[in-house]
Amino acid sequence: MEKTVVLYPGLAVSHCVPMMQLAAPLLEHGYAVSVALIDPAVKDDIAFGAVVSRVAASMPSVRFHTLPTVEDVPDLTQDTQFPAGYLELIRRYNERLHDFLCSMRPRSVHAVVVDSLSSEALGVVKRLGIPGYNLFTSSASVLAAFAQLPTLLAEGGTSFKELGDTPLQLFGLPPMPASHLMAELLEDPESDKYKAMMASLPRILEADGTLVNTLESLEARGVAALRDPRCVLGRVLPPVYCVGPFVGSIAVAEAKERHECLPWLDGQPDRSVVFLCFGSIGIGNHSEEQLREIAVGLDKSGHRFLWVVRAPVSDDPEKPLDPCADPDIDALLPDGFMERTNGRGLVVKLWAPQADVLRHKATGAFVTHCGWNSVLEGVTAGVPMLCWPLYAEQKMNKLFMVGDMGIAVEMVGWQHGLVKAGEVEAKVRLVMDSEEGRELRARVAANKEDAMAAWNDGGSSRVAFAHFLADVASQQDRACTREGMGLSDA
Template identity: 65%
Template sequence: MKKTMVLYPGLSVSHFLPMMKLADELVEHGYAVTVALIDDPLQKQIAFTATVDRVISSKPSICFHRLPRVDHLPAVTTNDGEFYLPGYLDLVRRHNEPLHGFLSSHFRGGIQALVVDMMSVEALDIAERLKVPGYLFHPSNASLFAFFLQIPSICAESKRSFSELGDTPLEIPGLPPMPASHFIDNRPEEPPESEVYKAVMDLVRRYTNKCSNGFLVNTVDSLEARVVNTLRHARRQGGRALPPFYCVGPLVNKAGERGERPERHECLAWLDRQPDRTVVFLCFGSTGIGNHSTEQLREIAVGLEKSGHRFLWVVRAPVVSDDPDRPDLDALLPAGFLERTSGQGAVVKQWAPQVDVLHHRATGAFVTHCGWNSVLEGITAGVPMLCWPLHSEQKMNKVLMVEEMGIAVEMVGWQQGLVTAEEVEAKVRLVMESEAGVELRARVTAHKEAAAVAWTDVGSSRAAFTEFLSNADSRQTS
């Protein structure tokens, strides 16, 4: 009889998809996998709901179970549509009992382990009650993992809340110095007694208090060698409150996988007609937070046109648009832009198959918001990147990509809220035409090759994954 692992993913595409790749690896290793889902309470998360439905239909070997809805759902977004952490944590907390009921009634013979999303750390209480090993899945990188472990000591030493630190330079062991504001979105208007601040601090404390079994981190040893080695050294030296961690990345889709959408997108046919490495691909994530203003869209358009380089651009309407799901490109972009650039570029509304585009022979550069999934997809495709962070830890990722990994350049102006057409043109030319662009490609190719080795029989991620399975086995039987 197969051993069973239960996975409990988060409620966003960027957290859900990497955990589903983890599920694939577990199935490949002979485990039965069940995924417990919180029935989407947000309704407006069209991209997330559609992604979940597509994944369920494409993975018949995995069992998916939707937990019953709870009454009086808390708000997980603010009135202006921004993510509200205290509401999200309350939502997950209210599903603890339905999760417990499902696990205790359906798995009387026991489960090998419960793996929960990093934002669902309170669900580890259920693993403890059922006396099964519980692990936390961290879909981002080891650098953010290291930062989370340091937040309490940073605030204690500075005697200020994290939101009050603003652009104060921070030195996290294993990371390059960078402003506090680059790690997470911190708002000066949120004092230490605010609900958001308390929720962040409580979440971080629970990471170390509740997750003694370990973390699964979506990264590759060689990609973040400095911080991974620093963390391992600290753990060997008996570092306080440092749980075991397993670097099991890159957990990303492969080119040609039709789980995202079954049909071949028309933009790939357009790419088929372009020469090798000549197209700049622009895409800014799967959520509405990545929508630019009309002014910014027009600056991008002018810069692309003046660069003279081919481009494939995924455009979403500004959030204030009457219908952001069906943007009117003629109204959003400069007059005549689409006609003038019809032989130079292609503009796609809302969505494109990012992995397939990045792996296409015609793609030569990637303008990205620096979400970790997108960074890994760019690396595994061997495509140099242009960084345009928008929110959360994307600013930290930008520093890592530019300064540590040497695989990207920064689009200057994002901090001021507007990247000019001149900057777009200059950076596109730099990556596509200059010797600096050649060097970027060489470095990202080296990381691509290292990532490809990570899941082979002699790879670091395979070894970490095997160690995790062994750890779960030993804890389950002890």
């Protein structure tokens, strides 16, 4: 009988790409891989659809199945609908996923791996008696925090929002200001956003195990917390498999012309360029004032830079700007900035090939929004980082990057709503010129070596993946035994 693993990715590029990269080692170990997809058109995300198309082209042995559409799909185009609308969408597709798994003869499906945003689907998988696993696309430290949050306020009536900057005492993690939690957790406890988020967190722990896109050596403290019975008292957490880093984009079959920034980087000295890039989806774009402060700081720093600029946010809620609109660089940046920095700086509109830029020998520092995929790309490239979190779990990532990991310094002005030019100048010089910056670079270099070795023979991630496959096989053997005894749960 063919051994099959079904992947069920989330509707976000940052979640889908690591899930698709999981397909390669599964194929290598003799598993057939099927991908169950919610129609990308549901989210109206061109980038997500493009990723799916690239995967299909570059991995012809992976089978894709788009689940039949459901009626009355929640509107996911508005930020106000997350996460409640997204979780409702997953619930509505549960029956479609159930029918798809049944059509595959459930016992031929050895495991289903669902995106952590789609953990609602684990109930379907369990009812069919199929081992179900999560792929957690953020850090193990964030997972350890998520595991503990549902019970943290159980005895008191205080909300996370009311706690403000009061540090949360989480087992195995450094003290975390409550204000660093995801925005949905800082809503009114009676709001749909808060209720949906708090209801979703315990479901992550209902899996048979969790694959985490991380390196165990990078997050030794967070991983140890997840494996300690004291993490969530009275509950044994499922196994954690650190199988990262899954970084970069999915391979494209045909070669494409190099982005304009790469030939420019070719002409710069080694490790001389500061790269500023704040994500590709437009959430949390900077204001016009903030863009000018960045420009002045870069100008005064005297260092070379490559800066990806997106259209600014609008102060007028009745006239919102398209975050993916083409920015008017001349109007947004200070007079004379482009002329003064000509030759040592390059401003790119909207997008740059981040992974390629970070791997380039000219790149010496990375100013990042602390999205986990970006963090891993910085680690695997051996580039020290300056943290500027904007949304989602990025404030939590920042805390671990600066503290436990020691791979970054923080632009603290974000906490006050504006990083001023003086801080931009000072932090760039700290990382590029100072002894502290050299120590930071050395720590990142050590992590890069660990990342490069992780998937080699005997490497930590390859060993963890082998443990995952052994557990899948063991679960399948037990299921077959139960079926033979007439005890199947399917």
